[in-house]
Amino acid sequence: MEKVNVTIDGRTFEAVKDKCVLEVAHENGIYIPSLCYNSEVTSSGGSCRVCLVEAHQGGRMRLVTACNYPVRKGLEVKTDTPLVRRIRRGVLELLMARVPDSEVIREMAAAEGLTEVRFREDTGENERYKCIACALCTNVCAEVVGVYAISMINRGADKKPATPYLKPSDVCIGCGACAYACPTGAITLKEKDGVRRIWGKDFPMVRCSVCGTPYIPEAQVDWIVKRTGKDRSFFDKCPDHR
Amino acid sequence: MTDVAQFDRIIERYEKTEESLLAILQDFQREFHYVPEEGIRRLSEVMEVPESKIYAMGTFYKALSLTPRGRHTIKVCTGTACHLKGAPLILETLERELKVKRNGTTEDGEFTLECVNCVGACAMAPVTLVDEVYHGQTRASKVMDIVKKQVGS
Amino acid sequence: MAPIDSIGGLEAYRRKLAEAAEAKADMPTVLVCFGTGCQANGAGPVAEAFRKVIDEQGLKLDVNLGIKTTGCHGYCENGPLVAIRPQDILYLKVKPEDVPEIVEETIKGGRTVERLVYRDKATDEVVARYSEIPFYKHQHRIALRHIGSIDPTDIDDYILAGGYAGLAKALAMDPEEIVSEVERSGLRGRGGAGFPAGTKWRSCLAVESDVRYVLCNGDEGDPGAFMDRSIMEGDPHSVIEGMIIGAFALGSHQGYIYVRDEYPLAVKNLSIALEAAREKGLLGENILGSGFSFDIKISRGGGAFVCGESSALMRSVAGEVGEPRAKYIRSVEKGLYDKPTVLNNVETWANVPEIILKGADWYASMGTEGSKGTKVFSLVGKVNNTGLVEVPMGISIRELVENIGGGVLGGKKFKAVQTGGPSGGCIPERLADLPIDFDSLTEAGSMMGSGGIIVMDEETCMVDVARYFTNFLVDESCGKCTPCRDGLPRILDLLTDITEGRGGEEHVALLEELCDLLTWGALCGLGTSAANPVLSTIKYFRDEYDAHIRDKKCPAGVCKALITYSIDPEACTGCRLCAKNCPQECITGKRKEAHVIDTSKCIKCGVCKDVCTFDAVRIS
Missing domain, CATH: 1.20.1440.230 (NADH-ubiquinone oxidoreductase 51kDa subunit, iron-sulphur binding domain)
Structure with missing residues (x-):
């Protein structure tokens, strides 16, 4: 793998060429906030704009999202300049106005010294919930799980993740990866009496034959068996008792 | 509408590749005046493309509507030249007279009123289209006459 | 007819067409504009009327009727337009009932029908000759070179006019040479940002790949701009020829033209043109016997402005939601299906054959230092002559508005022009001497965009x-x-x-x-x-x-919440027209007496002002 030297906030590191700035920074203990990026999901990133940093290269500077900007030879990154802070604050203020109920956003904003929103909060047709329409959930569902149960629908301010026709999905396996990946905890996943409810659909769970805890939706077992040919009996026990 | 043959007739005209999806959806729109849910489902099956993906396209592209449109479509061009020359007043007149909001359909299913961001006929601004027939230099006071004359009601 | 299988074969075919045309050179020809604007204004019935008169009178004419009609002449406001050759007369706003007189007077008698020709609003001067009308006189047409004079659905018309000669020349050139020629011409992308086309081609060529794509952006989304529509409808072969040349230079075998959903006639004419080019051996396998193969598919847009953005367009072509992606990796490296891709807009492609044919120096001799050649503008809004104009880069805003556009509508005060669509800005009248080119517009806080110039007057609220x-x-x-x-x-x-x-x-x-x-x-x-x-x-x-x-006032009288309608008792004649049309029935007054608007009920719908023929309705 080709290595290049990259400078972040005045410190120079050796990094794998084309790796994203965010990961190189985090590996070296430099914190850059981010929401929509997950290193396990190649299709993620680029949308929330919280991780914008200054990229200096070839005599020009621009703001780039650290989560998908590839490190190349001679790149110099600045993560803590007045411009970066100003734009980051702006992005967070917009997100606060969009999802006033989100603790994650409030905390991230507070770290930037931002506690109040100066414009009207979003009271339009958007239901008041915590989704920042970053698409990480749909990316996980498509790329990692491979079931494509949800997608980003509509456009503009109405953009949101949803199942087709907002109806319980035929293909969803109830795995909950979307809820797990969501940076703001906007996806409701509830479990009660051995049934998991997500995206408006109920999924009966398989109980562990040892501890009796419902731990995986039957539909997910079906999917894994079908996909991988794994023996169904493998799922009789939960990971703790295998 | 559960007869899949009517969808298949359209789907068959195209190559089996994702590149054809948008064109097929547009043909659905032309044929049925909207994109029916069964159509999306069938397209998903035949093309082996996830339904969620096609549904997202249906909600993203303005040329596609997931709910049935009226028998007649009136489009008010809201391009810049039309805006400056009075398109907002034309739109308001149509909303008032037809008792329908922009991008909505009248209760009797007769008219759908749409706004279009420029139809590229700016030299004739303001432009109103009734069922794809262009009417240039439309005026708020005359637009209902144009509509009535063309649809004959 | 069998496909033409060599460059020489194309020239022989052109000669054959020229000989046939020569034989009919003196024959009067009627060209009815069938652009969208003229059709809306009634060009269809006018063409019908010509055909009827000719049938009845048994005149032996080569009349461009029915399918043999032209693309948009650009002077849409005065449509339907009818041009008569060989006299080079342009008739404006022709109605079917004018047709017998045109046939009798002009075609048979060689005389001009004065009431149908251009009349200068200021000087009252009458101008009959097409090329002398101020709207056309100042133009220099390259991208629009054939529009209005050829039938876009007839490939022979295009070939006769010199079409595909650029391709023939290019096929004998080294790809590297073609790219250099485009580079040296200084051609910059006509779609918006003005990126140099040659540089884009060269970067694409530098990337190693078996597969490359050549794309045409016909998703003309800027409201107020319609040059791409006009070119696709009126001269589709110029775009196709440009793309074939580009594909040959880049070693691409598949191209796509992405056309806006709102442009059905463009889709139709492009489809006809692609089919005709294939039949003639100009597109598809082994083009003109050169061994080079390339084909083009049409991709219809779905009504999304953002799809004019290159990365969104590429996703839309691939059958996805048209969302842009970060362009940290350029599309010349990883574009459509992650393959090296060159995307240029319609007008850019239409310029390419002429540049190859006449050379980079010829093209670069026009325009300004940083912006070479000509540019098509759509001059619309509050201006007397609206339509498409092509002029050398560097012309000032004032020249465009005043000389070609004939000044602001109704003698009102010229306030500003808006350029560049939603990505552009408004440039005030005091900067109207600014030369129009990519860089000066950007410096002024606007941008070229695709070339929409929307004129604004004192009644436009900024x-x-x-x-x-x-x-x-x-x-x-x-x-x-x-x-x-x-x-x-x-x-x-x-x-x-x-x-x-x-x-x-x-x-x-x-x-x-x-x-x-x-x-x-x-x-x-x-x-x-x-x-x-x-x-x-x-x-x-x-x-x-x-x-x-501060004052809660809208000086231009546009913002509804800040204005009131009233009737000027001095100007009102009491004709009752406004009262009859008022949807709120809030205008009262006796016949022949000044009327009054009840402002408490008035919804400011504008109908009274619209119908008043005495200009008595005031907005304050």
Whole structure:
């Protein structure tokens, strides 16, 4: 793998060429906030704009999202300049106005010294919930799980993740990866009496034959068996008792 | 509408590749005046493309509507030249007279009123289209006459 | 006919067509414009009327009727347009009932029908000859070279006019040489940002790959611009020929033309042209016997402005939702299906055959230092002569508006021009001597965009214009990134407050802050340029913002919440027309007496002003 030297906030590191700035920074203990990026999901990133940093290269500077900007030879990154802070604050203020109920956003904003929103909060047709329409959930569902149960629908301010026709999905396996990946905890996943409810659909769970805890939706077992040919009996026990 | 043959007739005209999806959806729109849910489902099956993906396209592209449109479509061009020359007043007149909001359909299913961001006929601004027939230099006071004359009601 | 299988074969075919044309050179020809504008104004019945008269009178004419009609002449406001050859006469606003007279007087008698020709509004001078009408006289047509004189659905018309000669020349050249020629011509992309076409081609060529794609952006989305529509409808082969040349230079075998859904006639004429080019051996396998193969597919857009953005367009072509992606990796490296891709817009491609044929030096001799050649502008809005004009780069805004456009409509005061669509800005009258080229427009806070020039007069409210564009963008934002998705609605809220009289001093500062956020923070070009309409109006028309905020007044009389309608008793003749048409029935007055509007019931619908023939309705 080709290595290049990259400078972040005045410190120079050796990094794998084309790796994203965010990961190189985090590996070296430099914190850059981010929401929509997950290193396990190649299709993620680029949308929330919280991780914008200054990229200096070839005599020009621009703001780039650290989560998908590839490190190349001679790149110099600045993560803590007045411009970066100003734009980051702006992005967070917009997100606060969009999802006033989100603790994650409030905390991230507070770290930037931002506690109040100066414009009207979003009271339009958007239901008041915590989704920042970053698409990480749909990316996980498509790329990692491979079931494509949800997608980003509509456009503009109405953009949101949803199942087709907002109806319980035929293909969803109830795995909950979307809820797990969501940076703001906007996806409701509830479990009660051995049934998991997500995206408006109920999924009966398989109980562990040892501890009796419902731990995986039957539909997910079906999917894994079908996909991988794994023996169904493998799922009789939960990971703790295998 | 559960007869899949009517969808298949359209789907068959195209190559089996994702590149054809948008064109097929547009043909659905032309044929049925909207994109029916069964159509999306069938397209998903035949093309082996996830339904969620096609549904997202249906909600993203303005040329596609997931709910049935009226028998007649009136489009008010809201391009810049039309805006400056009075398109907002034309739109308001149509909303008032037809008792329908922009991008909505009248209760009797007769008219759908749409706004279009420029139809590229700016030299004739303001432009109103009734069922794809262009009417240039439309005026708020005359637009209902144009509509009535063309649809004959 | 068998496909033409060599370059020499094409020239022989052209000679054959020329000989046939020569034999009919003196035969009068009627060209009826069948552009969208003229058809809307009734070109169909006019063509029908010509055919009828000719049938009845047994005149032996080569009349361009029915399918043999031309593309848009650009002077749409005066349509239907009818050109008569060989006299080179242009008749305006022709009605079917005028046809017998035209046939009798002009075609048979060689005389001009004066009442149908151009009459200068200021000097009352009559101009019959097509090329002498001020609207055309100042033009220099390259991209529009054939439009209006050929039948776009007849490939022979195009070949006779010299079509595909550029391709024939290119096929004998080294690909490297073609790229150099385009580079040296200085041709910059006509779609918006003005990136040098040759540089783009060269970067694509430098990337190693078996597969490359050549794309044409026909998703003309800027409201107020319609040159690409006109070219695709009126001269589709020029675009196709340009793309074949590009594909040959780049070693591409598959091209796509992405056409806006709102342009059905463009799709139709392009489809006919592609089929005809294939039949003639100009497209498809083994083009003109050269061994080079290339084909083009049409991809219909779905009604999304953002798909004019290159990465969104490529996703849309591939059958996905048209969302842009970060362009940290350029599309010349990884474009459509992650393969090296060259995307140019319609007008750019249409210029390519002429550049190859006549040479880079010829092209570069026109225009300015940084912006070579000519540019097509759509001159619309509050101007006397509206339509498409092609002029050398560097012409001033004032020349364009006054000499070609014939000045502002109704003798009103020229306030500003808006260029560049929703990514552009408003340039005030005091800067009207600015030469129009890519760089000077950008410096002035606007941009070239695709070439829409929208003229604004004293009755245009600049805050309303900013609000209009923001509203447009709110509607068209794809919703992927935070600044655009959530920032634009906030900007719209603020502008709406101002236009409705709720604006405070802090509104403008907050607007500027949000604009800064969009410019730096948005993902794609749509978002990063979305602030231009707002910033440019604040910069040049701050007084109008102040009038709305401090005085709660709209000086242009546009913003409904801040205006009232009244009737001037001096001008009113008491004709009752307004009272009869008022939807609120809130205008009262006796016949022959001045009328009065009950402002408490008035909904400011504008109908009374619209119908009044005495200009007695006032807005204050």
